[in-house]
Amino acid sequence: MSKVKVNKVVVAYSGGLDTSVIIPWLKENYGCEVVAFVADVGQGEDELVGIEDKAMASGASEVYIADLKEEMVADYIYPTLKTGALYEGKYLLGTSMARPIIAKAQVECARKVGADALAHGCTGKGNDQVRFEGAFAALAPDLHVIAPWREWDLVSREQCLDYLAERNIPCTASLTKIYSRDANAWHISTEGGVLEDTWNAPNDDCWAWTNSPEAAPDEAEYVTLKVQKGEIVAVDGEELSPYQVLMNLNDKGVKHGVGRIDIVENRLVGMKSRGCYETPGGTIMMEALRAVEQLVLDKSSFEFREELGVKASHLVYDGRWFTPLCKSILAATEELAQDVNGEVVVKLYKGQVTATQKRSENSLYSEEFATFGEDEVYNQSHAEGFIRLYSLASRIRTLNAQKK
Template sequence: MSKVEFKKVVVAYSGGLDTSVIIPWLKENYGCEVVAFVADVGQGEDELVGIEEKAIASGASECHVVDLKEELVADYIYPTLKTGALYEGKYLLGTSMARPIIAKAQVEVARKVGADALAHGCTGKGNDQVRFEGAFAALAPDLHVIAPWREWDLVSREECLDYLAERNIPCSASLTKIYSRDANSWHISTEGGVLESTWNAPNDDCWAWTIDPEKAPDAAEYVTLKVEKGAVVAVDGQAMTPYNTLVYLNDKGVKHGIGRIDIVENRLVGMKSRGCYETPGGTIMMEALRAVEQLVLDKTSFEFREELGLKASHLVYDGRWFTPLCRSILAASEELAQDVNGEVVIKLYKGQATATQKRSENSLYSEEFATFGEDDVYDQSHAGGFIRLYSLSSRIRALNEAKK
């Protein structure tokens, strides 16, 4: 079947096998010029070395590498942290939070080079196709989107390697790929291999960053985080940018095996998937922020923040960052965070990050008021009337039942 021809397509390029195949495939099937776009989200220098040359060798007319590291942490990760978002109670949304900024930058490159289409290498089974295309729809509804994995008939790594070999396009990928991994400065995910059976325990190869907690140092390490308006602004007395804060805490967390989870999650497209995720610095940050919230937020405010976190986790996971609802939730969490200021000491030990000391000038906790001794603000005899009014509906219901 003939395809619509495009003048210029910007493809999200990683340098891996799939996207190396996508570039020549687009040229052959759509008769277009292909521009490669690479997002530097802190996945590591090894992933970026020589990537422009690889893209050109695959057939791209040009390659744009865009540094998004600081913006990712400051404008996407930190705001999400303020909501307290944890997808299905465990996942710190490492892959999910990176997708909207990558999609936004890809659209910006497309506008810059005058492209009339966008392309991505997401499979037809995963969440990322929805996240990218949902962002494209919100930011550039006029640009066509090409998803090769939903169109081509290549079904194996061997076929992809043969495709490149037939065209004399160099590729360093091997025939077998045991695990599928995605990394950025916030986390790394590992899927596939032994993890495809939920009865298989993860082996050492399933963890790419963190040391096995059982092999972590026997001596605990302590880090002190300063929090202002729900954001970590300094660690161990040193002010840092959001990205540098994350890098510093990642280095600390990796050594102590912090931030490992093995989860079976519900994908947006309906199937379940299993993955081993490592978020060392993020786990430390989350523990610190929640510790300050415990001091500062009253009961109903904290309850509302929990509701925001639950809703935000699904919005971010489902690729709905660029929506009015997401903006509203982020605005609400930003307002709640205005008084979330304080200092927290986190103990790092054998895979656990635990807040051991916390203080805030806005703390609602008072040793004077919480004591069982005498104080000036609470008369224990007043509790009886409060309880009688608080339980009035239960009392009336019980009296009605007795009459029956």
């Protein structure tokens, strides 16, 4: 099959083995200029040190590094948190939430440099290829997309290393890579190695950030969080930006072993995969926001928000951020969050986070109404008529059956 003519391509570059191979491979197979785009989403300074030199040594003509940390937390993570999205009831969507902002910034880079193509290093087995290309389709359908893993005949880590060695391209990657990891400010995921057998319990090497609950401090830590319109704006009285809030709570969660999950999930492409995910700060945030919601949202609104959360989890996981449906869900949860204001005290202890105190100026909870003692605001006899009407359909159905 003949290749599409490409003059300049912008590749999402991480500095790892795969993308180090992709740059020379694109030049050789497409005869094009390759621009390396690096997204700083909080994966850590160690991942970014020397990355520009590494990309140039691989054959890139230019390297663009975009600091996306603040924007990712404020414009992608916080809105998703308002929906209450948990993929398959457990996963806080750490990898998924970083993809739309990376793809958007990559498209912006392509426009800036006048590229006619985009490339990524996602494999043909994973979810990320769909997330990137779905975003590309929504934002830049005119740009050609190249996915080398679906084209080349390199099938092993050893072959990739040989490919670079033959071209005298330096690479610090080793032949043995036990785990596959992906990190950003929100989380770190660990897959592969012993985790490929679901009967193997994760060992200490499967957890990259957090203390084990057993090694966590024996004394609980209490943290006070201020919530405004469904967003955490202050920690222990200190007002912070969304990214600063996350960094602060990450540090606390890591210390206390908070935010670990071991999950077998359904990938979008059809297969199941197992991963150990660590989302320390995010787990604390989720607990705090849900605690304020319990005070503020009435039963129907809370039920609706839960439905939106399930739908949002699949939209984000499946790479459909830039769609009218996702935009509509985010708008709905934004409206629901207008009264989600309050203060929460959370207890961090041995891997657990628990909301122990909560209050809100918009609370629908009334001690006068809820008390088990004597009150003057609720006539219990009124409940009889309510129950009779509420169960009327069941009553009629059974009476009809008795007549028959």
